[in-house]
Amino acid sequence: MRIKVFILFISYLICNQSLSFSQTKASYPQRFFDPGKLTEVGVYYYPEHWDESQWERDFANMKALGFDFVHLAEFAWAHLEPEEGIYTFEWLDKAVSLADTYGMKVIMCTSTATPPVWLLRKHPDIAIMKENGMRLDHGARQHPSFSSTFYREYSLKMIEKLAQHYGPDKRIMGWQLDNEPRPAADYSEVAQQRFRDWLKTRYKTIDKLNKAWGTAFWSQVYNDFSQINIPQLSVRFMNPHQILDYQRFITDETVSFLDDQARTIRKYASPDQWITSNYIPEYGDGHLRASKEQDFPTYTRYQVFGENLGIGPRGYRLSHVERIAMANDFFRPVRNLYGVMELQPGQVNWGQINPQPLPGAVRLWLWHVFAGGSKFTCTYRFRAPIYGIEMYHYGIVDTDGITPTRGGLEFKKFIEEIKLLRKAYNPKAKNNAAYEARRTAILYHHENTWDMQRNKQTTQWNTINHVSKYYDALKSFGCPVDFIEEQTDFNNYKIIIAPAYQLIDSSLVKKWTAYVEQGGNLILSCRTGHKNRNGQLWEAPFAAPIYELIGSKIDFYDLPLPETPNHVLFGNIAYPWTSWGEILLPDNGTEIWGTYEDDFYKGSTAITFRRLGKGTVTYVSVDSQEGKMEKEVLKKLYSRLSIPVLDLPDGLHIEYRDGFGIAVNYADKTYTLPVPENVKYLIGDKTIPTAGVSVWVEN
Known part of the structure; x- marks a missing residue:
């Protein structure tokens, strides 16, 4: 099987000689995984936390529980480079050898989230400066700034040493960059200058920036890029266009830092070693899908940490069904595969209230991760910590280092069950045809979330909750869902939903129109098309660029008070709404599917449907309170398109x-x-x- 995969990959390279190495590598990540294994399971281990005399016992116990690989060196920079320029890999070599002795591969991590104290004391300016001028200090994690030029350069020196040492090592299956990296605001002088340089590259002239930022408003005009500072995000009335660009900038800083790491590792890494990073699925973060140099994404998911989610009075012990599902469907389409780097093994310690998960919950989550197509799942961590900020956080084994926790036994059971599936695996088997016929795409871009969350217009608006109303409905239909981006070939999908797609340009409208005319079915919702890519309203009626596409005009929009919800009539049922509603003026030939039931615009159009070419456009101008209306609209559309759907109950x-x-x-x-x-x-x-x-x- 490995020989066949290698031959296919070489053939692919020959046929695509014009592509860069990184593009080619990213195009074929499936080569890293044996399809017959279906998925593999691993565990975090920190040998530096434990007496060396216990290491072999721990690795033997990992293997006895069935783990396929072990995750090492995530926060170990002080142990890898205890003094400047002095590298000590002997202890890590021993851990890698023990993993190999017990038949486990290794994920090697860069330790950039936790620089050693000597580096911070010698160069305190590598730490993030907060808006109030305070610098973060040693003793936590993720305190260095991705905008620190020195930090970026010095980190790559350490990473290069690590890659030189372990890149040729066949025991290393892959690399994780940093840990849960996220864009962070840094107000240091070097960050200020990098922001100015980024703006120069983007706009070329200060006149173009002034136009994009609308600086004629409130006398905000700039004469030179040197006058620009990072916006104060805590100030309510800061220029929203400047903030939009700053969010783009810190996203680019995060992505470029990770991609620099990947390029450094790839100079030395074996072709069999993949590169990824583990992301927290916060869908407003812009860096989650942006890396060009990583082979595929992985995500972190903790389900139970005291939030009031789930079904029934004890639902918080299982969490909400969509937390794993949506992460699966969000990350998988990036490279057509994904992994999960951290999955909760039991009780955690960092929530406001930290309850025990329901017995069976950990196994449930493992199967849910697998169901979405994950190639591997890893858990944090093997041994429960006995010191540090994460005391009381469960591991696979308890604080005695030996006794498996309930979550540990559920991991063991899942691993045994996967072995049963491997025996039944048929590489020629196809997924259920009706299931695949329901496949639907959600067009999503984080910049829409940024823009709307910054200027919500009502406390009732939440962009991700709005998207989730459509997503939840699709999953209740038993639909496979792919979150896609604008560069995706729309024609791969019979149905595409673009909820609240506020920032648009003419090329996107043309692409939507062509998709529909060629037979696609497009659903757009409220707030779509209100602004251009700079976050400015059109010098035209609200959302005027989409009027021809949706077969309607927007007369005005309304935002009722929470205490007095209005209603939309759809299918003889009145659905309450308080968040956002646009009053439509449909063209002749546009079907009216829903109308407003209250207020001075009672009887006005709220939901429309029209045929365009070979396809259809549905416009839902209102955000309902509970999402039941959105579900019924989609149900009617799928029926109209003769696509049978399931009607799964909540939680299934x-x-x-x-x-x-x-x-x-x-x-x-x-x-x-x-x-x-x-x-x-x-x-x-x-x-x-x-x-x-x-x-x-x-x-």
Whole structure:
């Protein structure tokens, strides 16, 4: 199998000689994984935290539990380089050798989230400066600035040494860059200058910047780039266009720092070693899908940390069904695969309230990650810490270093169940045809979230919640969902939803129009098309560039008070809304699907549908309170398009991958699965309890 994959990859390289190495590498990440293994499971281990005499016992216990790989050196810079220019890899070499002795591969990490104290004391300006002038200090993590030129350069020296040492090592399966990297505001002078330089590159002249930022307003005009400072984000009335560009800048700083690391590692890494970073799925973060040099993304997911989510009074012990599902569907389309680098093994310590997960929850989450297509899942961490800020955080084994926790035993059970699936794996098997026929794309761009969250116009608006209303409806239909970007080939999807897509340009409208005319079905929702890419309103009626596409005009929009919701009538049911509603003036030939029920615009149009060429456009001008209206609109559209959908109850998800059907149940009740009677169950059966999992193949 490995020889065949290698031959395919070489053929791919020959056929694509014009592509850069990074483009080619990113185009074929599947080569890193044996499809017959389906998925692999690993665990974080920190040998530097424990007496060396215990290491071999720990590695032996990892293997006994069934782990395939171990994750090392994430926060170990002070141990790798205890003094400037003095590198000590002997201790890490021993840990890698022990992993190999017990048949486990290694994920090697760069330690850039935790620079050693000697570096910070010698160069205090590498630390982030807050808006109030305070610098972060040693003793935490993720305190260095991605905008510190010196820090970036010095980090790459350490990474190069690490890559030279472990790049040729066949025991290393892949690399993780940094840890949960996220854009952070830094007000240091070097960051200020890098922002000015970034703006010069973007706009070329100060006149173009002034126009893009609308600086004629409030006498904000700049005469030179040197006059520009980083916007004070805590000030309510700062220029929104300047803030939009600053968010772009710190996103680029994060991405370029990670990509510089990847390029450094790739100079020495074996072709069999992949490169990734682990992201927190906060969908307003702009860097999550932007790296060009990483092979694929991975994400971190903690489900239970005291938030009031889930179904029923104890739902917080399982969490919301969409937390894992949406992360799967968001990251998978980037490279057509993904991994999960941190999955909660049990109770955590950093929430405001830290309850125990429900028995069976950890296994449920593992199966849900797998259902979305993950190639591996890793958990933080093997041994529960006995000192440091993460005391009381569960591990795979307890604080004695030996006894498996309940979560550890659930990992063991999942690993054993995956071995059963490997025996049943058929590389020629296809996913359920009806499932694939329902595949839907959500067009999403983080800059829309930035712009709307900064200028919400009402406390009731939440961009991600709005997107989730459409996403949740699709998952209740049993739809496979891909979050896509504007450069994606729209024609790969029969249905595309672009919720609240506020920032647009003429090229996007043309692409939407061509997609519909060629037979695509487009759903747009409120706030779409209100602004250009600089976040400025059009010198025209609200959203005028999309009028021809949707077959309607927007008369005005309204924002009711929370205490007095208005209603939209759709299908003889009145749905409450308080967030955002646009009053439409439909053209002749545009169907009216929903109308407003209250206030001075009672009877006005709220939801429209029209045919355009071979396809259709649906416009939903209102954001309902609970998302039930959005679900019914989609249900009507799928029926009109003759696409059969499921009607799954809250908390139940069904996915297919590699020919296997997988159901997970987050609800507080037992369900009967709506699947054919002739399927063969490999895990569970047709009746699925709370925290239950069923896996089947279709005969």
